[in-house]
Amino acid sequence: MRGFVIALTFLTRLPFPSPKDVSSEEFTHSYRYYPGVGLVIGLILWLLAKALIPYYPPLVLGAILLAAELMLTGGIHLDGFMDSMDGLLSARSPEQILEIMKDSRVGAHASMALVGLLLLKFTLLASLTSPQSLSILIVMPMLSRWVFQIGMIGFPYARSQGLGKGFHEATRWIPFLLIGMVVCGISFFFAGVAGLIAFGVSILTISVFASRVSSLLGGLTGDLYGAFIEVSEVVCLLVAFPFLH
Template sequence: MIKAFLSALSFLTRIPAPSSQLSSKDWQKSVIFYPLVGLLIGMIIALGSVLLVEVFPLTITAFFLLVLWIWITGGLHLDGWMDLADGLGSNRSREIMLEIMKDSRVGAMGVIAAILLMIGKGMAIYELLSMNLTFLFIFSPLFARLVLICSIKAFPYKKEGGLGEGLQRYLTIPVIVLNLAFVLAITFFLLSFHGLILFILSVIVSTIFVLYVFKKLGMLTGDCYGAIIEWSECVSLFLAIAIWRLF
């Protein structure tokens, strides 16, 4: 289990972790710990916001946090977001969309999608900073990776030899339930009922996105997994702002 966690950490982040002796089995098991790694990412972002806001104005702090967010994940999920945007934005047949997504080059739709995502995330980060709600940065990566493992479990992965192949094997129902309980416990403990509202709405909106992608492609690929994380993170940031403004 320790090797599986280190595998998840080395794959999903740039945090140094010994990975030379990790096997393919450790990689497949690592998906169990994706929400835990998401929590760690969120804590780093929240801590960074506390430190940076003491030195810089909110606009500069928001920019640095966005850069930190991209850096700590190595831009891995952003790449998937752009590839999916290129595929879906082509408005072609399912087979051609999948071929476009495999192309290493980035098209116009991918660039546009990346710009819009970064603007949206940056504005949301700034608003949460201005509302003195920096602790909410913890939950966006956490929720996103819970949505991801549920998507991996619920929808088929049909791309032979792809990055996500084999991840479903260790995502049993008890593992999913344990991760769900883990996320709900942290959310309720830190945010009470407001946190539960944020969690439920985030999951609903993210699930709608996953269903749309699956309807278009008939499967989920590694690029889809990255896009799910980016979408879910951005959605939860927006919803956090709306919920705290309303309540």
């Protein structure tokens, strides 16, 4: 339970009291609870959508859901996404890309990528117009917070130090695969075939993405872990959508 609360207070802005005297080992091993935190986020979004869908048109509901997710998470993964896109879209050398990703300033590439990502996510959320299709809201945050761990466990870390390095060293295949079986089962339970398709395509997308970037940079970074979460959320919505109606 302590590990789950550590993960919850790190990944969300929900008003839970932060555990005291958290060791670095406890913090890094809390990654195992990330899909559970995603499930909590998904259930909140689903309940919000179920409550509001009778009263608001799709475009307004889509904007509310997007804003709600940003408030729940504090946009923690968008920061990594923007830093990653600033570097990866710069067409520079691997060393320069890593330096750009460390720069806290927001560049043009990050801005363009952010607009594209949020616009696509907003339109997909606004298109969930039936109560049955809302089930993907439960799957999306949970699946993304599991599948991004492919990058942590399957590829080297590109820097000598950093927050993500501790997570990379803490991850293990057996817990990852066992938790993945649970995530797959929950995805099917709530979203049926759409959940299974989102599960499979998300794994493929993040595996290919991580492999290509790792080959370019010699490894991955914490910013890229956040980018994988954001990308996999959109991929989940995109590939599941045709099977939800």
